[in-house]
Amino acid sequence: MRTKLLRPDRSHRSNLSTESERTVNARRQILRTLATTTACAVLLGAPWTAAQAQGDYPAKPIHLIVPFGAGSTPDVFARLVGDQASKTLGQPIVVENRAGAGGNIGTGAVAKAAPDGYTIGVSITGPLVNNTLIYKNLPYDPFKDLAPITFGVHQGNVLAVSNSLHVDNMKQLMELLRKNPGKYNYASVGVGTLSQLSMEAIKALTHSYVVQVPYASSPAAVMSVIQGDTQMVSLAPLAVMPQVEAGKMKVIAVSTAKRLPQLPNVPTFRESGVPLDGSAWIGVVAPAGTPKPIIDKLNAAFVAAMRDPAIVSKLRAQYMEPEPGTPAQFEAFMKAELAKWGPIIKRAGIKAD
Template sequence: MKRILTALALAAAVFAGPAQAQDDFPNRPIRLVVPFAAGGSTDIVARIIAAKMSEILKQQVVVDNRGGAGGNLGAAAVAKAAPDGYTVLMGTVATHAINPALYTKMPYDPVKDFAPVSLLVNVPNVVVVHPSLGVKTTAELIALLKANPDKYEYASSGVGTPLHLSGALFESMAGVKMVHVPYKGAGPAMLDLVGGQVKIMFDNLPSAIGHIRKGSITGVAITTKERSPAAPDLPTVSESGLPGYETYSWNAIFAPAGTPMPIIDKLAKAGAEAVADPDVKAKLADISAVSVGAGPAELAAHVKAELAKWGPVVKASGASINE
């Protein structure tokens, strides 16, 4: 009888251990991996949200920048991490929608290797041109490009980046042809646009809005379905000449596959509360990021839709990276 009771006690301890760990979560700092260098838009968003999540969870959420391979290195590190909620990823349209079609060798599966937690924010892109081009609307830009196929160049932050593919999608939907000029980052591309070396660019709104306000470049249209509160006078591409066009960057938290649902739910709740906080919303709005705070099911559906959307665009662009 004594042996039986001992065995039952041990079994109870085994089954209670994981449950207790989930109940106590988090009892130590959480590492939020940003798969890009410090200072970029994803890093800025992550640090704003991590600070508030630290308050909500009463444990430090530490941003860990692991750039490389378009976000693949950091994402792969999280995919291989222990599924305990203490290592999570700030994923993007690149890591979970574009890279799977762009890279011939992927170190992770964007669906099978991750547990979706929360879609935190959307960041609009914007179509901008040099003032000398003489166009101010999407319809005028399309008319100019149709009359002059392959005459005009458009700049992006690099081959296969969301900004490059925003241009490729524009070409496909509008039935126009431009010459793509990839740069090593959006900063150098913007410098050449301001200088007039290139005439057209697809950029993130946060990095372009200052130049638009100064008048050094012309904002043509926002790429999201709705206008941005940061630039309410700018129409959307869809409403101003190309119905149905939509691109944007987004940031979402993912955990390794197999992370227990109670932990996922705690992280999702903390993320949603963080982006709903008035102070956080204001800070995000300053960089043109729109708070979302959607949960695991919504994020899973979002990733599925984004994969279906960007796969054909990457293929049509001819972009491919063999790493």
């Protein structure tokens, strides 16, 4: 009796093969779908993350660079207004002093910082406007490398002299300089600042030579007059008046178009025969390229701070008049200042090495 061998059921094998192929194809389709989805996520993820980051801004402390030393008027402004603005932003604002080169070092540090809103700065006329005409190789362009946030405050300069000069007014000072060209020094907080430009105007009128001695901060400049290293200085009242009230210096004129309410008996430069008026102003800036939503948040916080009644009172007590506004207004003001001081700088031949 022969045993009948059973042959494999080929139809069953065929069915298994078909099912396996279907499973593999299905898996391949899933992988292709996942790959496509991942690619889209990569392409779309960057702008979404940036938008989310701006929406969450600020998520950490903000560094506010001051290009002058501690105790200077920009430093006082930064700490007073920055502290109030931090309450609106919900994050600390940490002040960093980076003095030197008439404000160029600190202002340049802001220009070169990452445009993410976590490094901003305050600065003044020289490094934001005048130094573009004075420095041959300025390491930044304030009109291209910085983004205005808001104008801060106006503050007129006062011209203070050493008691050793024995002068009581501008007329007497100018006569003394005419008779003694090159004998006296004046302190400044750097080339291109109002502290220099106001003295250069006096030099031009007296046809005399007075040596400029620049200092890294207004307190250092004031101390140089008291110690006798220099004999006169044109600075914001905040830096000068404590020493004047202590009897160590004497104020003879103010640079503003009108007399200061806090110093009604001190005449203006124009009243004293010097055709000049100007403000040692302060503004707030960020690196160029900082996203507009971040600039808008910073603007809103700093403007609110400078409109707070308590802050306004404190600023005015420091001889500062707040005038916050939009970034566009601040930019227009900077351009107007360049048009105003440019001819004076060129006529005086003011240059820095």
